[in-house]
Amino acid sequence: MQWLSVEDFFHMGGYAFYVWGSFGITALVVVAEIWQLRAKRREILRNLLNETDSQHD
Structure with missing residues (x-):
């Protein structure tokens, strides 16, 4: 797929x-997964x- 401008790229047809x-x-899901793994x-x-x-006590 070719875009003629940056606007076309962000519009995505x-x-x-x-x-x-x-x-x-x-x-969002990847960030939530990383946060949850770190907390665990x-x-x-x-x-x-x-x-x-x-x-030891």
């Missing part, structure tokens, strides 16, 4: 809402640290 909406939703990792590390501390 009349499908801009669908195309850019899809990119936006995908980016912190929780697991905190639990492991608490277990280790309680075993």
Whole structure:
């Protein structure tokens, strides 16, 4: 597909809402997944640290 201008590129042949909406939703889901994984990792590390501390007491 060829575009004659930047405006044509962003308009996406009349499908801009669908195309850019899809990119936006995908980016949102990826960011949410990364945030959730980081939160889960912190929780697991905190639990492991608490277990280790309680075993040494």
